[in-house]
Amino acid sequence: MSDKIIQIAEMNKWFGDFQVLKNINLEVEKNKKIVVCGPSGSGKSTLIRCINRLEEHQEGSIIVDGNELTADTKDIEKIRAEVGMVFQQFNLFPHLSILDNCTLAPIWVKKMPKKDAEDLAIQHLEKVQIADQASKYPGQLSGGQQQRCAIARALCMEPKIMLFDEPTSALDPEMIKEVLDAMVNLAKAGMTMIVVTHEMGFAKEVADEVIFMDEGMIVERAETKEFFANPKSDRTKLFLSQIL
C-alpha cells in the first residue's frame, strides 16, 4: 500500500449544478508517469487541480501521500508544498526575477537559508538550461523559457509529485520541444508525474500509463503501449483517430 502516493476514491465534483467529475477512482504509485488526455471540457484539468486542492471536491476522498484532503485540513499548505504544479499559462511572478521566482517559496515556505535556496535554484535552472537567464524578469523571456522556469520553480520545492496542466498548449510549436525535453529528463530522473497533455509523442515516450477522460469520467486506463495499440472503448478509438 505504501507506494500508492495518490489514492482517489469515488470522487465527485460539481460546479454549481454542473457535475464536472463523476465517480473518479484513481490510484497512482510512486515514480509512475501518468498522462491524462481527452477532449476539452472533459474535466482533466479539474481532476489534477483537485489533487493539490486548488479546487475542492464535494464527495469521495483524495489521499495524497497519506494525508486525506478535506475541508478542515489545517496543513493543506504542507501538502501543496509536496506537490509541484506547472500551469498552462506559466503563472510566473512578473515582479520577481527568474532566480527570485525560484527561491521565493523555498525561502519563505521551507525556511531555507537564502544562500542554499539560490544554489538549489541555479542547480534546477541548469537542468532546464536557463541558468544564464536567472537575473532577467519573466516578461523578457520567450514562452518556452518561461515554462521551463516554471518547471524549475516547482522543482525547487523538491516535491514528491509533479502535476502538469497542459504545459505546452500555450506555446509556439518550436518551443514545445524544449519544454518536453525538460519534462522527459525529469521523468527519467524518476519523478512521479501526472501530465495533462495532447502531446501523444510525449505520452508514448515516457508514460507508464495513459488515462482517457470524457465528460467527467475516466473512460479508459491502460498501459501506454496497450492504449495506443488496441484501445478498448469506441470513444477512445474516435479520439485517437482524430488526434493522431
Added chain:
Amino acid sequence: MNKLNFLQTDKNNLNTYLYTGVILVVLSIFIVFLNSFFNKDIISFLPGSISFFLPLILGFIGLHLIRIDYSSLKLLDSINKNINTNNFNAFLSLLIVFAVIKSLPPLLSWFIFDANIAGDSKDVCTGSGACWTYIKIWFNRFMYGMYPNAEQWRINLSFIALAFLGTIGFFATEKFKKYLTLYYVVVYPVIAFFFIFFFISGGPIFFDFSYGIIAAVISVIIGFFIPSKFKMYYFIIVPITLYILLKYVFFYEELIELGKLEALEWVETGAWGGLSLTFIVSFFCLIFCFPIGLFLSLGRRSDFPIIKYFSIGMIEFWRGVPLITVLFMSSVMFPMFLPEDMFIDKLVRVIIAISLFEAAYVAEVIRGGLQALPRGQYDAAKSLGMGYWKMHILVILPQALKLVIPGIANTFLALVKDTPLIFVVGLLEIVGMLNLAKTNPEWLGFAMEGYVFASVLFFIICYAMSKYSYNLEQKYKTER
C-alpha cells in the same frame, strides 16, 4: 531654379520658403510682443479689424510656408511634427503663443515689478502690484500658526529629525536592507508620532518622550552584545523595563515639581497651525490611512462573512458621508459618547477621522488592483505551499500595489488638499491662517496675495508628490 508654388510648399525651394516663413512668423510675434510689453502698436495705420488680426494672419501664412516634410533640418522637423502638423494646429499654436505673450506683462508686473516687499506695515504697499510685505510680516503665523515664537525651534527640529530619519533607507548597508520595510512601516511612524506629539506638545508629557528615547538608545547599545537568538525577546522586554525604571525609579515625578528639572513649555494642539499643521495632518493621515485601507480591501474579499461585511460596511459608510460632517462629528458628537474623565485630543480625533475617511477610498483603489491580477497568480502561489498571508505579502500585494500607484497618489493628493477643511473644528492650518489674517483690521484687502502664496505652496507639495509617485512607477516597472 524651380517654380515657386506658395500653396504647395516643397523641398526643392526649401530656403526660399523657409526664410519667407520664418520672417513672417517672427514678424507676427514681434508685433504682439511690442504691443504687449511696450504698448506700441506699429501697425495702427491699418484699419481696426485688420490691424487686430494681422499678426495672426502673418503667422499663419508663415507657419504654412515652413511646413515642409523631411526637410532634414532637425529643428524644423521637430517644430513641424509637434506644433505645426496642419493648418488647424498651426492656428492653435499661434493663439497659445500670443496668449502667453499677452498675459506675461500683467503677471510679471503684479508679481515682481510693481510689487512691494520692503518695510513692515501696509503703508508701503502703494503700487498696483502684490504686497509681499503682508506675506513677510505674517510668514511666521502662516508657517507655525499660534505656536509661541520662542518655541518654534521644536517644530523645525522635529521636521529636520523626521526628514533625516526618513532618508536612512538610502544609507542602509546591504546587511540591514531587509529590515527597511519593517522600519518604514512600523518604527518610523512610531518615532514620528513620538516626535510630533511629545516634542511639539512639550509639557510634563515631554519627559515620557525623553525617557523613551533614553531607553531606546541604551537598549540598542546593549543590543549589540546580545546573541541574535534572544534578540527578539530582548528588544520587546528591555526597552519597556528601562522606560518604567527611568520613569518611576530614577526620575521621580517630584523632581519635576520641585523645579529641579524643567520641562518644555506645554503648547496645546489648538495653538498649532499654519503650514506645519498641514504637514502634520497630511503626514499622519497618509501613513495611517494606507494600512487601514489595505486591510479593508483584503477584508472585502475575505471568505469570512463577518470580516467581509464589516469591511463593506466601513468602506460604504465612510465613502457615503461628506468629510466636513465627519470632522464636525469627530469634534462635537464623538466626545459625548466618551466617559466623563476620558479625553482625546482634538487633533488626534481629526487625524483619526480623516484617516478612516481616506482609508475607504484607498481600500477601493487597492481592490481595483487586486481584481486586475489573473487568477493564475493565486493558483501558482498556492501550489507552492504559501498560505493566505505569505501569498498576499510576497506575490499578490507587490503586484497589485504596483498597479495602483497612480490611483493611490491621486487619493493622497486629494487628502493633502482636503486638510484645510479642518477649520470646521477650529484647527487653522495654512488656509485657515490665511482666512484669519485677511480679517485682521490692520491688514484688510490682501486676500489675493495670501491665496496665491498658499496655492504656490500647495502646488509645490502636490507636484513633488506626483513626481515621486511617477518615479516609483518607473522604478517598479518590470514588465517588458
